[in-house]
Amino acid sequence: MKYLRSLRVSIFLAVRSLWRGNKGITTLTITMLALIYINLLFLPSLIEGLGYKVSQQLIETLTSNVILTSSSSNSNISNVDELLNKVQSNTDVSGATPALRIGTQISKGDTSNVWSVDAIDPATYGDVFSTPNNMIEGTFLDKTDTDSIVLGVEIAGAGQTGLQGYAASLKNVHTGDIVTISLINGKTHDFTVKGIFKNDFLQSDQRAYISQDEASVLLPTTVNHATSIYVKSKGVNSDISLGDKLISEQPGIKYQTSDDLAGSVKDQLKTFDLINRILKIISLIVASITVFIVTYVDLINKRKQIGIERAIGIQSKAIIGNYLLKSIFFAALGIGIGILVFLYVLVPLVIQHPFKFPYGYVSLYIDQAAMIQNAIILAIVAFISSLVPAVQSVRIKILDAIWGI
Amino acid sequence: MLYMITVNNLTKIYKLGKVETKALSSVTFDIEKGNIVGLMGKSGSGKTTLIRQMSLIDRPNDGSIIIDNIDVIGLSEGKRSKLRLNTLGYVFQEYALIPELTALENVYLPAMMLGANSTAYKQKAKELLTTVGLENEIFHLPKELSGGQQQRVAIARAMINNPKVIFADEPTANLDSISAKTVMETLQNMNKTTGVTIIFVSHDPDDKKYANQLIFLKDGKITEEYV
Numbered sequence: 146m147k148y149l150r151s152l153r154v155s156i157f158l159a160v161r162s163l164w165r166g167n168k169g170i171t172t173l174t175i176t177m178l179a180l181i182y183i184n185l186l187f188l189p190s191l192i193e194g195l196g197y198k199v200s201q202q203l204i205e206t207l208t209s210n211v212i213l214t215s216s217s218s219n220s221n222i223s224n225v226d227e228l229l230n231k232v233q234s235n236t237d238v239s240g241a242t243p244a245l246r247i248g249t250q251i252s253k254g255d256t257s258n259v260w261s262v263d264a265i266d267p268a269t270y271g272d273v274f275s276t277p278n279n280m281i282e283g284t285f286l287d288k289t290d291t292d293s294i295v296l297g298v299e300i301a302g303a304g305q306t307g308l309q310g311y312a313a314s315l316k317n318v319h320t321g322d323i324v325t326i327s328l329i330n331g332k333t334h335d336f337t338v339k340g341i342f343k344n345d346f347l348q349s350d351q352r353a354y355i356s357q358d359e360a361s362v363l364l365p366t367t368v369n370h371a372t373s374i375y376v377k378s379k380g381v382n383s384d385i386s387l388g389d390k391l392i393s394e395q396p397g398i399k400y401q402t403s404d405d406l407a408g409s410v411k412d413q414l415k416t417f418d419l420i421n422r423i424l425k426i427i428s429l430i431v432a433s434i435t436v437f438i439v440t441y442v443d444l445i446n447k448r449k450q451i452g453i454e455r456a457i458g459i460q461s462k463a464i465i466g467n468y469l470l471k472s473i474f475f476a477a478l479g480i481g482i483g484i485l486v487f488l489y490v491l492v493p494l495v496i497q498h499p500f501k502f503p504y505g506y507v508s509l510y511i512d513q514a515a516m517i518q519n520a521i522i523l524a525i526v527a528f529i530s531s532l533v534p535a536v537q538s539v540r541i542k543i544l545d546a547i548w549g550i
Numbered sequence: 551m552l553y554m555i556t557v558n559n560l561t562k563i564y565k566l567g568k569v570e571t572k573a574l575s576s577v578t579f580d581i582e583k584g585n586i587v588g589l590m591g592k593s594g595s596g597k598t599t600l601i602r603q604m605s606l607i608d609r610p611n612d613g614s615i616i617i618d619n620i621d622v623i624g625l626s627e628g629k630r631s632k633l634r635l636n637t638l639g640y641v642f643q644e645y646a647l648i649p650e651l652t653a654l655e656n657v658y659l660p661a662m663m664l665g666a667n668s669t670a671y672k673q674k675a676k677e678l679l680t681t682v683g684l685e686n687e688i689f690h691l692p693k694e695l696s697g698g699q700q701q702r703v704a705i706a707r708a709m710i711n712n713p714k715v716i717f718a719d720e721p722t723a724n725l726d727s728i729s730a731k732t733v734m735e736t737l738q739n740m741n742k743t744t745g746v747t748i749i750f751v752s753h754d755p756d757d758k759k760y761a762n763q764l765i766f767l768k769d770g771k772i773t774e775e776y777v
Contacts, residue, residue: 150665157655157662158648165650165691453646456607457660457707458635543607547642 154459155466162467163474171475174439178479178527179486181432185425185519186487187509192421194510195502196414199346200403202504203410205275206349208403209375211388216399221245221370228395232376237387239379240272243371247360250327251300251353253315260300262326262353263372264360273377276342276349283320283340290356294324294336297350298343309347309503326353334363345505348410425519432523436530440472444534451538452546461539465532472531476524484516553616554715554747555581555604560613562599562770573599574610575770581763583714586741587749588761596770597751598719604749605640605717606630618714635663639708639746641718641737645700647692647707653679653699654688657706664711671710678706681743682736698729705736709746716740718750722757734760 163171204210213232215222222228225243232241248262267286271277277285282303286295298305302314318324322338336355344350361368378387388400404411444451454464492509499506538546562574573596581587589597602608604615606622615622618637622630634640647656654675661671679688682702684695692700701721708716718737722730734750738760741748750757758764766773 150663154659154663157659158650161650161655450648453642454648455631456605456634456640456642456646458631458638458711459659459663460631460635463663544602547607547646 148462151460151463151466154463155470158463158467159470159474163471170443174475175478175482177435177439178475178523179482181428181435182480182483182519182523183487183491185428185432185523186483186516187491188424188428189421189515190487190509190511191500191507192417192424193512193515194507195504196417197510198502198507199410199414199417199504200407202344202346202349203407204403206279206344206346207352208406209273210378210384210403211376211391212401212403212406213374213376213391213395213398214372214401216397221367221372222374222398223370225369225371225374228398229374231395232374232391235387235391237379237381237390238376240269240377241374242266242269242273243357243374245357245360245367245370246329246372247355247364247367248326248328251296251315252325252327253318253322256315257325258300258313258315260297260351260353262294262355264357264367265354266357270354273375276344276354279342279344280340281343283338285340285342286354286356288356288358290339291359291362292334292336293339293359294326294353294355295340295342296324296338296353298341299347299350300353301338301341303341310351326355328363330364332363345503347503429522429526433526433530436472436527437533440468440531441534444468444538448538448541448546452543455539455543456547464539465535468531468535469528472527473524476527479527480520480523484520552583553580554583554585554618555749556614556616557600557604558614558616560600560603560610560615562596562603562608562610573770574603576613577767577770577772578613579765579772581747581749583747584741584745585747585763586738586761587747587763587765588758589749589751589765589767590753590755590758591767591773592753594769595767597753597767599770600767601717601719601749601751605638605719606634607640635660636711637714639711639713639716641701641704641708641716641721643720643723645692645697645704645724647700647703649692652689652691653684653695653703653706656692656703657710660707661710666711675706675710678709679703681739682706683732696729698725698732701725701729701733702736705733705740709740709744712744713746715747715749718748720751720753722752722754 229241229243232238242265244263244265246261247264249259250257251260267288281298286293299308299310299314301318302311302316303319304317318338320338320340323335324338325333325335327333378384384402388402392398392400451464492511495509499508558578560574560577564571564573577600589600591597603610651659657675657678658671676688679685682705684699684702687695687699722733725733734757737748740746
């Protein structure tokens with residue numbers, strides 16, 4: 146009952162103070178909390194977006210979800226057609242395509258370097274990878290192509306001096322130029338560049354592809370062989386469970402997931418996650434200090450009023466409750482406005498004008514759980530930041546509060 | 551004799567760094583129920599210090615204060631707060647109203663804290679504001695009231711919980727003579743109509759006429775006459 150009375154007085158004082166108090170300070174406090182909340186969301190969302198983009202690029206241009214390889218080292222998968230049919234018949238599989246490593250060195254005139262050259266099936270490659278959609282010159286391979294090759298922009302260079310690997314590239318190769326490939330059988334062969342693709346992902350842009358039919362002519366012993374079979378999942382089950390399912394009853398075949406092959410990309414994702422956590426902690430510290438300062442200044446200004454309230458018999462609990470209720474109101478409104486601004490202003494704006502990173506264009510990745518978590522954390526921070534000075538203000542002597550002695 | 555307040559050997563020492571100032575020195579007196587008491591004296595005589603000890607806003611260094619048969623010196627802050635709410639009323643020297651509350655809300659706030667029925671305390675607050683001549687200003691905020699009107703709201707607020715004693719610390723110090731007269735007459739009327747004991751502080755010898763008991767102070771000690 147006692148607590149209910151105090152709560153009633155707290156609500157009464159808080160509502161009147163919000164309704165009739167200084168609107169400028171109220172607006173400023175709510176705006177500040179909204180900005181703090183947006184700050185808590187923005188950078189982590191950008192970093193999440195970056196991580197998401199990197200994972201997406203990895204899967205869509207380099208590794209797919211599950212990669213099937215021979216379980217014995219230095220050997221290829223044989224009977225590819227049979228295995229491919231089995232894989233494609235799996236209900237969790239969206240697409241599958243084979244690739245055979247046929248060369249490692251590409252040269253143009255005096256310039257050469259070591260890159261991966263794979264023979265692929267142009268008919269199914271697009272079912273798994275997005276590379277055919279990312280051509281910046283020419284077109285992707287057709288099944289009937291002979292002596293044709295498509296190059297990643299990091300191999301061709303294509304005159305784009307701003308590329309990450311431009312110095313190591315062929316510098317200025319374009320569609321129609323001839324390049325020479327050193328094949329795995331030790332011979333060389335000339336190919337006409339049919340197209341150049343740009344995935345905005347260094348690792349996949351350092352690849353070159355010829356058609357499977359062309360490879361079967363150049364390297365007849367590799368017919369119906371593949372170094373890897375790339376499998377795109379429908380996303381119903383985890384990549385691991387899909388991999389387990391695909392290799393069951395397939396002796397001599399092992400699988401890896403995109404996560405297993407992420408390599409340095411995985412390290413980058415871990416670094417992003419670490420940066421994200423550090424930024425979140427810093428943002429929360431800044432948020433709590435700011436809320437504390439605003440509440441503290443407000444309480445200092447109302448010290449005399451608090452003294453008078455205590456002198457006329459208003460319980461300390463009611464006075465503290467008044468400030469806590471106001472802080473909850475400020476936090477709720479600030480968070481609400483922050484969510485609206487973030488979802489309906491910032492996210493659409495960034496979608497229209499995404500940030501350019503080495504991995505491509507990155508938008509904000511919205512994680513609902515993180516939004517809720519940040520909202521709860523900010524509300525708690527606001528609550529504690531007003532509780533501490535409020536408790537301090539009712540602990541000082543009434544005389545000191547009213548007359549400042 | 552029924553005493554509302556008994557003060558015995560009250561001593562208050564203020565410390566400013568290493569310097570000690572004795573603001574009250576073994577002050578002893580009694581106040582009967584229903585009296586209007588004037589604490590008179592020049593500036594620095596100790597009258598404000600005395601009223602602050604009696605109204606439980608400050609604690610003395612020595613001596614005892616008994617209010618309505620309760621020895622208040624040893625009470626915890628929580629119990630002192632309850633006593634201030636239930637038994638005492640306070641009118642400050644400055645216009646000590648809560649700026650975000652209307653005159654009516656300022657008056658009924660202590661009753662709300664007491665847990666009274668809301669219809670009843672709102673009605674009583676209106677009646678008190680009518681008694682102090684502010685029936686047309688009940689919905690005005692403090693900034694919309696003159697100094698004298700604010701002090702009358704403070705008197706109404708002090709009366710809302712049917713206190714046994716009202717302490718008024720120089721309630722007319724910041725007012726013009728007409729407003730000062732109205733405020734003092736309002737206190738006098740409250741005393742007559744409700745029998746509440748009123749203790750006011752004043753340095754103006756003319757205010758003697760409002761009191762039926764006078765306590766004169768000089769240098770923290772009780773004297774026979776205003777000096």
